[in-house]
Amino acid sequence: MSSTVTVSNIGGPRLTLGFDRFERLDLDRHLAVHGKLYAPVLDDLVKLAEQVDMRGRGGAGFPFARKLLAVAAQITSPEGASELLPGEAADRRRSHEDAVVVVNGAEGEPGSSKDKVLLTRAPHLVLDGAVIAATALGTQRIVVAVENDEAARSVRAAIAERAMPARVVRLTERFISGESGSVIRAINGETPIPPGVKVRASESGVDGFPTLLSNTETFAQLAVLTSLGPDLYASAGTEDEPGTTLLTIGGTRVVEAPYGTPLQTVLDHCDVPPSQGVLVGGYHGMWLDPQAVSRAVLSRKGMKAVGGTVGAGIILPLSQGTCPLGEVTRIASYLAAQSAGQCGPCRLGLPDVVRTLTALSDGSGSIDDVRRAAGIGRGRGACSHPDGTAKFVLSAVDAFGADIEMHRYGGSCGLPVFGVLPLPVPTGAEGRVAIDWSRCDGHGLCAYLVPELIQLDRHGFPVVLGSDVPSWMERDVQRAVAMCPALALRVTSSMPGASARRS
Known part of the structure; x- marks a missing residue:
């Protein structure tokens, strides 16, 4: 997939350093570009991550230092276990070698390509980050979970070059495959769906052991942070959110940009023409109308100010000439079919959302019906899928009010549905x-x-x-x-x- 994706940067490359010279950085090229691996001890690594407030790049934006500490709290040497209370010893007598580091390369969302690009073009940078985290936790157990065949081949080749004890697990390509519980279950040989109950990977992950799970870009960022140091790392980005991040624009363009970059600058860099609206954060993200796009800044704080989110760095402009409500209904239908079917909000709630959107499209429904359907079950799903889908739909209702009014009173806006928002290519099995x-x-x-x-x-x-x-x-x-x-x-x-x- 990376061969069909254009990669560029704004303000200078970090994660994409060397991409202008090499299609793929093997170990020798990686060392020439990024230098020798430096792996700090746990306390120093936690301080590094806290100093720049490093966050996960998978969508939730969880502080990486807290993840590290949560796993570290679950592992203790046999000597240390003797100091625990009698009721705790059986649960927590785990050595450092028991901990597992998981690189979540599952990129089941159709509009995202950044992790595949990293895994296929800079696999050693990702592995550096995984080794840094594993070394700090005192373990050598590393698992890289991927969905893409090309990415799997690239990572396996990189592991062989380094002769490191890591393994690659191939995941099924589904929208919910990247959910942390789905990844853990897949690695454990179980059905790759969310577990339905809240299980912290830091307490019980791969094989029941404490597990540090973060997405591909997060580990690559960790490697860059330890290489540059906190001051140089913070020379890009904003004071509150230092560094750069990877964005996927329109599903086919990956851009590395500093936090604090105006969204319009990113769109101009990619030669994106004026659009009816822009979806930020992917299919669990939020729609911005053109006015909000002009004011949006690439940061958690900047996106929140205009009602958006950075999420997993997916930016999907909706081009002129296609029906916005039709596109939204098309994606909501896909999301309903992608659920695991474990709970009422997914089994009945998401189909009801699609029905109300369809009715709104032909003029027989109402916005209130859509809001009601999207609101039922909020916060009560077995995973975040129904809530994320509801957020996507409700933000569309707000962003495309003029188009929706045309549908309500005329049964159509007069525009066809071109299907410009990316979806997986049908295999015929559907x-x-x-x-x-x-x-x-x-x-x-x-x-x-x-x-x-x-x-x-x-x-x-x-x-x-x-x-x-x-x-x-x-x-x-x-x-x-x-x-x-x-x-x-x-x-x-x-x-x-x-x-x-x-x-």
Whole structure:
């Protein structure tokens, strides 16, 4: 994937240093560009991270020093364990070698490419960061979790060059694959979905041991910080948020920019034409209208001031000429199908969000219906997916008010849906529920069997949700197809132009 992504920088490269000369930095090139690895002891590393308030670059922005300390608090030498209270000793008698460092290279969001770029072009910088953290924690156990074949090959080659005891775990490419619980479960050989209950990786992660898990860019930033030192590292960025960060613009352009850079400067750097709005933070992020874009600054504080977020550094401009509400509905439908189906907010809440957006698009719904659907279950999901999706939808309602008004009163804004927001390329394995109306008699059994996908209208006839069938619903859908008294229910391929198939 990195071969199709353009990489550039604003204000000078750090993470992308050497990219202008080399397509990929092998070990010799890495040492020539970044120098020899320096690994501080735990206390010094924590001070370094605290001095520049280093935050994770995976979206949540959690302080890295606190993650380090949380793992360190769980590991103790056998001698130290004897000082614990009797009830604590059994749980905490873990040596430093038990700790695990996990590089989360799962980039399941379609609009993000920055971690793949790092893993394919600068894998040794990422491994340096992982080794630095592992050394501080007194362990050699390092796992790199990736979704992309090219990234997996690059990391394995880098590990072989260094002859280090690390392993690569290949993850399934799904939107929720990057959630920390999903990554841990995948490494442990379990179903790669969020665990459904709050489990801190620092307490029980890989194989049940204390685990430090951060995303790819975070470890690369850690390597740059230890190499430059806090003062030089802080020479870029703002006083509150030192350093640079990687951004993915439009899914195909990766830019390294200092914190404090105006968002419009980044868009101009990428030759992005004026747009109807810009999504910041990805599909769990927030929409900014053109006025907010002109005032937005690349930092947590600057984005918050205009109602946005930096998140995982994903910036998706919505070009002129496509229907904003149609694009938002298209992505909400994708997000509903990507859920793990573990809780009510995902199983029923997200499909309801899609239905209300669809109704709003054709003029039969209301903004209040969308807000109600998005608000149900907020904060009660098994993971952050329903909340993130709700945030995406609600910010769109605010950003595209004029377009929505046209839909409400005219049933359309007059613009087609070009599908400019990136989604995974269909493989043909996806399926959607369809109804043969020449056969349907309105028995309603399908709505009873799969209420997540089918509901009845006021006349008792089924209304089908226009989204792919989630993997966790495939068995229920097959059952509904088989039990339809009129043999009217079918599953069709979601690929354009594909023929229908009975299931």
